[in-house]
Amino acid sequence: MRRPSPARQGPGPIPTQALRRLGLTLRRKVAGRLPGDQPTRGTAGDGTELAQLQQYAPGDDVRRIDPAASARTGEPHVRRMVPERAITTWLVVDVSPSMAFGTTTRLKSDVAEGAADVIARLATRHGGSVSLTVAAGDEAPILPPRGGKHALAALRRALETGVSADGVRGDLGAGLTRVGRLAKAPGVVAIVSDFRDEGWESALRVLAARHSVLAIEVRDPMEDALPDAGVVTFADPETGDMVDLDTSDRRLRALLAGAEAQRRERVAAALRSAGARHVTLRTDGDWLRELGRVLR
Amino acid sequence: MSLHDPINLLALLAIPLVLLMWMVSRKRRRKFAVRLPGVAAMKAATAGRAGGRWRRMLPAALVGASAVSLATAYAKPQHTVNVPIEKASVVLVSDESGSMAADDVSPSRLEASQGAARSFLKAAPKSLLVGFAGFSSGVETNVAPTTDRDAITSAIAAENADGGTATGDALQAALAQLAARKGSDGKTAPAAIVLLSDGQTTDGSDPVTAAQRAKQLGIPIYTVALGTDSGVLQLGDGRSVSVPPDPQTLAEIASTSGGKAYNVDDADTLDAIYRTLGSKIGTKPEQKEMTVAFVAGGLLLLMGGLGTGVRFRSTLT
Numbered sequence: 001m002r003r004p005s006p007a008r009q010g011p012g013p014i015p016t017q018a019l020r021r022l023g024l025t026l027r028r029k030v031a032g033r034l035p036g037d038q039p040t041r042g043t044a045g046d047g048t049e050l051a052q053l054q055q056y057a058p059g060d061d062v063r064r065i066d067p068a069a070s071a072r073t074g075e076p077h078v079r080r081m082v083p084e085r086a087i088t089t090w091l092v093v094d095v096s097p098s099m100a101f102g103t104t105t106r107l108k109s110d111v112a113e114g115a116a117d118v119i120a121r122l123a124t125r126h127g128g129s130v131s132l133t134v135a136a137g138d139e140a141p142i143l144p145p146r147g148g149k150h151a152l153a154a155l156r157r158a159l160e161t162g163v164s165a166d167g168v169r170g171d172l173g174a175g176l177t178r179v180g181r182l183a184k185a186p187g188v189v190a191i192v193s194d195f196r197d198e199g200w201e202s203a204l205r206v207l208a209a210r211h212s213v214l215a216i217e218v219r220d221p222m223e224d225a226l227p228d229a230g231v232v233t234f235a236d237p238e239t240g241d242m243v244d245l246d247t248s249d250r251r252l253r254a255l256l257a258g259a260e261a262q263r264r265e266r267v268a269a270a271l272r273s274a275g276a277r278h279v280t281l282r283t284d285g286d287w288l289r290e291l292g293r294v295l296r
Numbered sequence: 297m298s299l300h301d302p303i304n305l306l307a308l309l310a311i312p313l314v315l316l317m318w319m320v321s322r323k324r325r326r327k328f329a330v331r332l333p334g335v336a337a338m339k340a341a342t343a344g345r346a347g348g349r350w351r352r353m354l355p356a357a358l359v360g361a362s363a364v365s366l367a368t369a370y371a372k373p374q375h376t377v378n379v380p381i382e383k384a385s386v387v388l389v390s391d392e393s394g395s396m397a398a399d400d401v402s403p404s405r406l407e408a409s410q411g412a413a414r415s416f417l418k419a420a421p422k423s424l425l426v427g428f429a430g431f432s433s434g435v436e437t438n439v440a441p442t443t444d445r446d447a448i449t450s451a452i453a454a455e456n457a458d459g460g461t462a463t464g465d466a467l468q469a470a471l472a473q474l475a476a477r478k479g480s481d482g483k484t485a486p487a488a489i490v491l492l493s494d495g496q497t498t499d500g501s502d503p504v505t506a507a508q509r510a511k512q513l514g515i516p517i518y519t520v521a522l523g524t525d526s527g528v529l530q531l532g533d534g535r536s537v538s539v540p541p542d543p544q545t546l547a548e549i550a551s552t553s554g555g556k557a558y559n560v561d562d563a564d565t566l567d568a569i570y571r572t573l574g575s576k577i578g579t580k581p582e583q584k585e586m587t588v589a590f591v592a593g594g595l596l597l598l599m600g601g602l603g604t605g606v607r608f609r610s611t612l613t
Binding site: 097098166194196223231232233234235236237238239241242243244245246252255256259 | 328332336
């Protein structure tokens with residue numbers, strides 16, 4: 001990963017230890033190649049089929065201790081399950097100009113980069129493969145599904161180019177449609193975006209019907225509520241629209257905060273109705289902890 | 297209304313200067329606009345706000361109006377006001393000859409003249425000294441110029457139409473009343489005579505001579521010729537006599553003495569003329585300052601501007 005600079009803070013440290021406990025779980029069973037990766041001593045990635053009963057070794061999850069076998073033999077035994085089959089994870093990362101915005105610790109695009117990296121590392125476990133679609137607006141370059149550390153390196157290189165320049169309208173729906181066309185077998189689709197574009201709902205619904213969708217919404221606290229700063233001219237990074245607002249007017253600020261809350265509600269409702277999992281990451285909080293909560 | 301020091305209105309140049317500063321700051325603000333996603337949604341949310349633009353501009357507009365008002369006050373505005381001249385005096389010389397009983401001016405010439413004289417008294421300023429001289433074949437009543445309106449009113453009421461017309465004698469008597477007047481500053485106070493007649497002079501001295509004397513004394517004579525050419529007087533024994541007015545002599549009297557001549561044939565016009573004369577004679581136009589009114593208005597507008605600023609925008613401006 002890049003060294004953090006004032007212009008690009010980066011997602012922050014992602015300790016590998018923290019990832020051990022996480023995994024991408026599925027809503028429905030999929031068919032894929034047999035696993036052949038190194039065994040992990042965690043419970044993530046486990047399926048529901050019992051493989052064997054093994055003697056307890058330090059580091060095993062104590063939740064998997066089989067009481068009957070332990071009582072029978074007198075020594076603690078754990079249940080080892082058959083791991084999930086290798087699945088393809090389709091990552092869609094939004095790099096429209098609205099993502100290059102952040103007022104606290106880091107930009108939304110930094111958080112998105114970190115989340116994409118975590119997902120990719122989890123996905124390439126157990127022989128899985130990961131594909132990256134960069135939803136940049138006019139075009140959506142796509143990295144075909146690959147596994148292993150080469151996939152991770154390619155993904156990091158692709159995300160290095162960063163967010164599109166101002167003036168380009170983001171089009172998340174186009175990226176989702178492309179993934180829908182390419183992804184024949186069911187897998188996991190992880191979307192990292194601020195969901196500020198229009199027209200992604202129908203494409204997402206189509207995807208969610210076949211795959212297991214995880215929607216990661218990235219937010220900044222300044223978008224939710226404006227501070228009192230007198231008369232300010234705001235400019236949209238994507239369209240260049242300008243608007244003069246008197247932010248010292250309390251009622252105006254309340255009105256805008258209410259409108260923004262309604263928009264977030266609409267997004268959440270659309271994701272809920274499509275059947276996707278929804279997690280919100282904020283730029284001023286610990287995004288890794290939040291993401292880990294969902295992926296446990 | 298006029299301005300005493302119009303050069304001070306240059307203070308108003310401050311307003312376009314402030315407007316210019318506002319436009320420059322707006323341009324600067326747009327140049328350094330804050331980048332924020334979702335501006336389109338903000339625009340849509342604030343578009344329907346009731347009277348948003350009007351509310352934003354109201355405090356500044358009120359303060360601007362107060363600046364205009366105060367700048368005008370700085371230029372000392374003044375307006376013309378008619379102030380009564382000190383010790384001005386007027387003598388009403390009224391014809392009460394027999395021909396005044398004719399009814400071509402309803403209800404009768406005499407009653408119209410009495411009503412007009414009363415209107416004059418009502419319209420005249422309180423400090424105007426008004427005298428009365430009623431004449432027929434000679435001077436019947438003579439009231440010296442006084443502020444006591446009751447004396448004049450009773451003299452007017454006591455008129456009755458009988459006798460000839462001695463215009464010249466009446467004018468001489470009026471001039472005698474006015475000749476000895478003096479103002480409080482030692483200079484001669486202004487005076488005037490209002491003469492109403494309805495016919496030729498039949499007795500007494502020549503009125504034009506009196507008019508020349510009036511000119512020497514500086515007293516203008518305003519003449520009113522009352523009556524129509526078809527005026528007819530019904531005599532007691534059934535005869536009727538034509539009594540037309542004599543506008544030429546009266547006009548000559550007026551022009552000689554420096555006054556104005558009027559020809560009247562109905563009561564309302566007569567009333568109006570006397571009212572005008574009452575308010576004009578004995579007053580002079582004077583410039584009175586109205587600065588205080590403009591300052592008060594400016595302060596009110598300023599308070600209004602600051603108040604609405606706090607109310608609508610929670611800032612002082």
